[in-house]
Amino acid sequence: MDNTLVLGGTRFIGRHLVDDLLDHAYDVTIFTRGNRENPFADDDRVDHIEGDRTNDTALEAAATTADPDAVFDCVAYHPKDVRAATRIFADCEAYVYVSSGAAYGREVIPKREDETPLNSCTADQATDDSFETYGNRKAEGDRAVFAAAEDGIRAMAVRPPIVYGPHDYTERLDWWIDRVNRFDRVVIPGDGTNLRHRVYVEDVASALRIVAEGGTAGEAYNVGDRRLVTLEEMVELIADRLDTDVDLVHAGPRELAAGEIELDDYPLYRTYPHVLSTGKLAALGWESTPLEEAMGRSVDAHLDSDRDDDDTGPDRKAEERVLGILETL
Structure with missing residues (x-):
């Protein structure tokens, strides 16, 4: 060809x-x-x-x-x-x-x-x-x-x-990168173990x-990343690339209700795990990019853009109401 x-x-x-x-x-x-x-x-x-x-x-x-x-x-x-x-x-x-x-x-x-x-x-x-x-x-x-x-x-x-990755017009990952880049406390929906390929x-x-x-x-x-990470692990990879420390705050449905937020409002969240087997493609000689490298390029591309992505997920003011509730518990 x-x-x-x-x-x-x-x-x-x-x-x-x-x-x-x-x-x-x-x-x-x-x-x-x-x-x-x-x-x-x-x-x-x-x-x-x-x-x-x-x-x-x-x-x-x-x-x-x-x-x-x-x-x-x-x-x-x-x-x-x-x-x-x-x-x-x-x-x-x-x-x-x-x-x-x-x-x-x-x-x-x-x-x-x-x-x-x-x-x-x-x-x-x-x-x-x-x-x-x-x-x-x-x-x-x-x-x-x-x-x-x-x-x-x-x-x-x-x-x-x-x-x-770079040029992703859905801005789903950009929303999380923006959160980690701008705030010291990041709300994680559920217990952080959500798994979505x-x-x-x-x-x-x-x-x-x-x-x-x-x-x-x-x-x-x-086709999918050969190494899967939970939502919380993904946020940690972003923080590592940004060389920043963030406080990851878990919030379930009851706590999120304080901000009128639902679990599914968060980009990349999925209640039931979604995992694809990639062995068939790998047998053709395909390999995936190491996750740290792939995430690093994605973070760098976000920083080079002018995206703030506030419309992709929950409003920060709504999340602050949730954080306020959690501080009192």
Whole structure:
């Protein structure tokens, strides 16, 4: 494979994927609507085709223009988009779909690609745009990949959990970095042992490339940090990078009620552990970035930005009411 086409490529996962492909000597074309700033506008190694990936005619034109060997689909949010792409790029050597750990339909630890059932998806869910149906739509996209493979197309899926790192527009991790950077006391929801699998964005990028190079048609591959940490341990890693000491204050539902806060209001909190098995991807030769290094780069990127992220999680004044209650106990 020499020529690659990235559907998306300017915002987050796709942006890091382009960098990874360039680092591995691939020719890269990105296909975007042109609504966002293109970080590769001045890079003559990256071609840009403008168009809407939900428009099949535009996608067919991109296929003709780019003539890719491998296609990476970072912006397929509905099953019909995956079905269209696998049809249009059927002759390519690889089509890799960015799915999600949210595609899994059963709470087990860990979630395994070939064992854990996927979410169902109704006709209404397949065309919905709400957060509530995201996992259903991603699961149906996976099934479209499997169907394409049965027709002889080398289509594969990669399932990340929560993705973090530089250029993360969700700002979920940024909220925690900001808290640790600005305050001496940080509220930790629950007892601090909450466990939610996360994955560094550069590792998602390398996973996509490695699956295109060596993955098996019709297979899905989980990708996630090989070392998992609790929410409290994550905050401690942030504090270490910032070289600061913080007092971590645990607050359960009763204490949080003083600030009219719920556990799920906190970014990256999840009541039941969410853990993906990553052995299948590792067997292809994939490795994850050491956690201290990944977190360090994420913290540094936050400090270089102008984000304060107050709108992502609970208001600080509400948290101060909680801290006041805890001081009296």
